[in-house]
Amino acid sequence: MTPVVRIGNCSGFYGDRLAAMREMLTGGDLDYLTGDYLAELTMLILARDRAKSPDRGYAKTFLTQLEDCLGTALDRKVRIVANAGGLNPAGLAQAVRTLAERLGLSVQVAHVEGDDVLPRAGELGFGAAPAATSSVGTPLAANAYLGAWGIVDCLNSGADVVVTGRVTDASVIVGPAAAHHGWARTDYDQLAGAIAAGHVIECGAQAAGGNYSFFTEIADLTHPGFPLAEIHADGSSVITKHPGTGGAVTVDTVTAQLLYEITGGRYANPDATLRVDSIELSDDGPDRVRIAGVTGEAPPPTLKVSLNSIGGFRNEMTLVLTGLDIEAKAALVRKQLENTLTVKPAEMQWTLARTDHADADTEEAASALLRCVVRDPDPANVGRRFSSAAVELALASYPGFTSTTPPGDGTVYGLFEPAFVSATEVAHVAVRADGVRTKIAPATETQELADVSSPALPEPFPIGSMRRLPLGTIAGARSGDKGGSANVGVWVRTDEQWRWLAHALTVETLRELLPETADLGVTRHLLPNLRALNFVIEGILGQGVAYQARFDPQAKGLGEWLRSRHIDIPEELVS
Known part of the structure; x- marks a missing residue:
């Protein structure tokens, strides 16, 4: 050989x-x-x-x-x-x-x-x-x-x-x-x-x-x-x-x-x-x-x-809200649609993405997206009964009503466990x-999996002048799905940056930077050889990728969202 x-x-x-x-x-x-x-x-x-x-x-x-x-x-x-x-x-x-x-x-x-x-x-x-x-x-x-x-x-x-x-x-x-x-x-x-x-x-x-x-x-x-x-x-x-x-x-x-x-x-x-x-x-x-x-x-x-199974049926409608009073427009159409439905789906999830900009030079840049996702074991409860009810509001709701999704039937969604x-x-x-x-044959020698004892933190980096910058100015990240949970690995490239990161990016800080995680279980793991931290966020993906609990159902962009968030970084660490 x-x-x-x-x-x-x-x-x-x-x-x-x-x-x-x-x-x-x-x-x-x-x-x-x-x-x-x-x-x-x-x-x-x-x-x-x-x-x-x-x-x-x-x-x-x-x-x-x-x-x-x-x-x-x-x-x-x-x-x-x-x-x-x-x-x-x-x-x-x-x-x-x-x-x-x-x-x-x-x-x-x-x-x-x-x-x-x-x-x-x-x-x-x-x-x-x-x-x-x-x-x-x-x-x-x-x-x-x-x-x-x-x-x-x-x-x-x-x-x-x-x-x-x-x-x-x-x-x-x-x-x-x-x-x-x-x-x-x-x-x-x-x-x-x-x-x-x-x-x-x-x-x-x-x-x-x-x-x-x-x-x-x-x-x-x-x-x-x-x-x-x-x-x-x-x-x-x-x-x-x-x-x-x-x-x-x-x-x-x-x-x-x-x-x-x-x-x-x-x-x-x-x-x-x-x-x-x-x-x-x-x-x-x-x-x-x-x-x-x-x-x-x-x-x-x-x-x-x-374990993979069929969870039920889902549907969604995405409405475009343009210009002023975005929050009020979203509240109006939400109230209208929920009151219109005589049979409520088992789950009804609303998400408002504020993609709008003030005094925008294009209509698209002036618009936000309101997404309504519904799930139910009965396909009738998330089919045309739901999507047509949303479309029927077109001339009776907020000014500028439009949508990016036509009325349609629900589709099967899966569950991972x-x-x-x-x-x-x-x-x-x-x-x-x-x-x-x-x-x-299975392994004859086995060892129960257990957490590694947390390694000692490095000496803190001395805090001097700080700059409010995106975390990604000095840190890289990689994220992905782990069933209904997600992991976010964050690493830096110098020993000095590691001395700062290990103390600065705590679980509490992560929750502040990613508000979605505020009520979820979060575990932090230190990997000093890689100058890295790994966070496991429990339940952020609901019941797995096919459940589509969030618009990024595999959490592939979660790390990049974290990198875009602003944090105080010592000036000496910013090249």
């Missing part, structure tokens, strides 16, 4: 750049190419797809990519690992074989299954399995997050392509690294190092400058390249990208991605728990960042389960290319 394995990634979500697979295969040397196609919302989409036909339930774009690239991968001896199997990994594996036969290619295709625990949902305490026609509140999908050892078995048996169902995002990278280096299941430091590298590259171009706070510093972000990890036998790695591709890989772009959708100092995976607080980053040359010093611990005894099950209750199975089925 070579001392370093090069693992590239070509997908961060279902719908990512189709051309990325070809770009990664032809842009430079790789040993493995991986793809992450699954997210909490994706599982609901695939579940509804599978409900229409049992032959569906996987990411069809993966087949589109393979049709163009499978021959190239085989010629270059690049093996492919992807979780595109979704709810039907066996079906996708067979579809890949059918595609290869049509293309005249000889390929060994294996898959990993066992994550689907929906048939045992009632037994495991997750609610009854659905009938042929799904009903509101009934689980459509229940999938345990598996680890990397099924992938390892498939690769060790000679598979060219391995497709999985719901494994953790990092597992598609950990599997190839563990197979290549021959790691044992108790090599926790090495496995944790691969988890860190996997967490960085699994979200595609984000590691190369996509969704990056200081994006104006990147010379060319027109078409950022996708990342790859050079993973060493000791678990250390270098994050980089193919030569000549756009974007940039820097300590800061890697820091941003490490903070994405985590909690505190421990990041649990089924194969090891990564100590995020142990990670050390250093510049290794242009577009090269070294990850070292990573320590790992035994995994927890339970696996996370993603996390659950946990003992790893011993889940049948993790590797199905090799020759059809041999290998049961992957």
Whole structure:
């Protein structure tokens, strides 16, 4: 085995750049190419797809990519690992074989299954399995997050392509690294190092400058390249990208991605728990960042389960309020609509976005948006009965009444709920290319997940002259969804800035800067090695992404909102 394995990634979500697979295969040397196609919302989409036909339930774009690239991968001896199997990994594996036969290619295709625990949902305490026609509140999908050892078995048996169902995002990278280096299941430091590298590259171009706070510093972000990890036998790695591709890989772009959708100092995976607080980053040359010093611990005894169900039906109307008396106009139309509806929806949520400007030079700049979202188990209560009632007010309400939404029927919305099950209750199975089925035993050594003891705060930065500026003047941020909660990671780039940030950005200060969080549970975690704070905000996304509790349902912009808020910053820290 070579001392370093090069693992590239070509997908961060279902719908990512189709051309990325070809770009990664032809842009430079790789040993493995991986793809992450699954997210909490994706599982609901695939579940509804599978409900229409049992032959569906996987990411069809993966087949589109393979049709163009499978021959190239085989010629270059690049093996492919992807979780595109979704709810039907066996079906996708067979579809890949059918595609290869049509293309005249000889390929060994294996898959990993066992994550689907929906048939045992009632037994495991997750609610009854659905009938042929799904009903509101009934689980459509229940999938345990598996680890990397099924992938390892498939690769060790000679598979060219391995497709999985719901494994953790990092597992598609950990599997190839563990197979290549021959790691044992108790090599926790090495496995944790691969988890860190996997967490960085699994979200595609984000590691190369996509969704990056200081994006104006990147010379060319027109078409950022996708990342790859050079993973060493000791678990250390270098994050980089193919030569000549756009974007940039820097300590800061890697820091941003490490903070994405985590909690505190421990990041649990089924194969090891990564100590995020142990990670050390250093510049290794242009577009090269070294990850070292990573320590790992035994995994927890339970696996996370993603439960997706139909929550009911929703509808919304957005009204435009222009010019003067915005608050009074909003109050009038709200009172009118609520009094008009003879049957009230179970939920009725109003949001006024004050996008208007005084003395504006365009009508659009003079306008605010009033949004009314309704939800109900009965589609009739959020359908035309609601939307037509809003439209009927057009000539009887506030001056300048107009809307951006026509009357229409309600649509289905989903609910996400996390659950946990003992790893011993889940049948993790590797199905090799020759059809041999290998049961992957759960970890024999486990450790209950617990919070890391809070590290000591650094010495406070001496307070002198202060300037009222946006926090983002010196701090970057990355935010995302964690079920119904969200995380916001905030980092700075110098030790002096860290000394200020660690003391200045408290939970209380965050609540002041983000009033939406005032009545929500907020936990702060310190990550001194990354000069970062991570906040977990409970319940801000309601019952998950598909519930659409706020206009940014995945909290992707939450960090940028925080960066835009003004705070007193020492003048010496502002370059």
